[in-house]
Amino acid sequence: TKAGTSWLQAELAAHPECHLRPLREIHYFDTLEARRVGRAGPVGQARARERERLRALRARLEGGWRRHDRGGERVPPPWQVARLARIYQRLYVLEQWHEMIEAALAARPGRGHGHYLAFLLDGRRDEPLVADVTPAYATLAPASFAEMARLAADVRFLMVLRDPVERLWSHCRMIAARALAAEGLRAEAEPERFAALARARLDRFLEAGAADEELWARSDYAGTLSRFRAGAPRAPLHLAVFEEMIAGRGMAGICRFLGIAPRRARIGRPVHAGVPLALDAARRHKARELLAEQYAFATEALGGRLPAAWAEATVEV
Template identity: 35%
Template sequence: MTQAPTMLFCAGAVKAGTTWLYEYLREHPETYFRTIKEMQYFGRLDSGTLKGRIKKLDQEIAAFEAELESGKAKWPTWVLRQIGDRAEYRKLLLSGDAPTAAYLRYLTAGAGDKRLVGEMTPEYGLLPPARIAEISALAPDVRWIFLMRDPVSRLWSHVRMLVRRAKPAPDAFAAACEAKFDAVLAGKAPDVTQRGDYRAIHGRLAQAVVADKRLAMFYEHLLTPAGVARMTDFLGLSRHPAKLDKRVHEGVAIDMPAALRIRARDWLKPQYIYVAQTFGLPPEWESFPELNSEVA
């Protein structure tokens, strides 16, 4: 009897390398991942917002079909696979019959004898510990990865991503970023705050998942040979070449003004303190002489 594959979930953080990790693992010969990186299943199921997820799937399917019809698709087979995965997932969400069992079948269908399956929805890190524990019991071997990036850099990247989605005029982009930044620090964008709250996210994972089934890593270390080796060892995978210089969804390049950086450092200092006390601060992060600067 074929052994069930290890199942991986990634709890974020947003703008901390989750897409790079997904693409690396999707291309690994010992894994099977659908073309949907973030299925957003459990959060939507719990909040009753599956209709919103279905609407987004419809939009994505329409966009891929338009790409095929235009004749501009560089890799038609890959586009067809993305359409198929989304159509199948849409059908699953509409079925309403034992949805979690159907979700597991969807995740593993086509995996064959691959060692690892999974998905990477950062918002799962926001779920209550009890729900995370339930997810961890879905298969005999469920593992979690949590990625952390320098908090100031992560915040600025998150801000730029949100502004880019709003599509301001090019000459208004910088001002829009500063306005969004101000809104975050004023408490008007709680979602951004929650998704960068390493202390809370890691605390929930630590409460719900046994230590040998979860791995917390720094984004800055993941993109190194030693970091990739640590990650693949944790997942029980063989070493596989990594595109360490590849950046995914990097966003519009705009330097963070010095005044904003100072404010961000002060606002995010509790996160630096938590990481320093729990893991030790990596040298690539913002420097706080009063905090431990040695990686544990």
């Protein structure tokens, strides 16, 4: 979360050798794991609400065509046709996703992941790379990583590391913006409330540390890598650095690891950018101390190299 995965998905989706479904974050393995241990899957609930909203919007558009004359024929205006086409496409993918998840959950354990693979491959032509970009997979247990590694003869894993404090602060800002959105408000229009909510969320994390599961699960690089290595010790893994990736310097290494031709990254094009808000020095210092283990672990995992951008991160995403 908040490590450039939306940007990465857009870059890979635009690559001629890659096939990705037009659905940001598939959430298959984490949904499966949540159900198995008796937890609710919030992603499924959110997508069910989106599906109903789109169905209602589709009905309104279909029932109230605004028509204009074109050569004596009454036809809907192009903007309305284009909007309805986008709704149809999104609904089609959401319906597929729900059917895939329900079929997978209904299947007996050990029967494989055919429904998931069919969903991933739908629409594929001859692209050699098929990808699922879901940041929540970083929270999976070793057994789920093991299942992922057995999906095909060649399964490769990519993990994006961002400066831990910057990632944490971006996550807090995202939570604050969503809280306001739930009230029908925009963070940009409520700067004081947005700042108070973001700082309060960070303060709770600084107080609770690892006991704050919501934020710690995405901040714990050491835990993610340890669980991955326990579940899929021989699976190929590439660690990319967010700050280098979005600047274009890291994409060559990512493409090389994935076995696809290098391609110039479209830099300076933020995807799902967060609302900017500076982090004060006192909170930054406390967060850095709390996440010191993550900096040490990342340095070791990157071969003893602490990315230069992590010293004075200024990126707001």
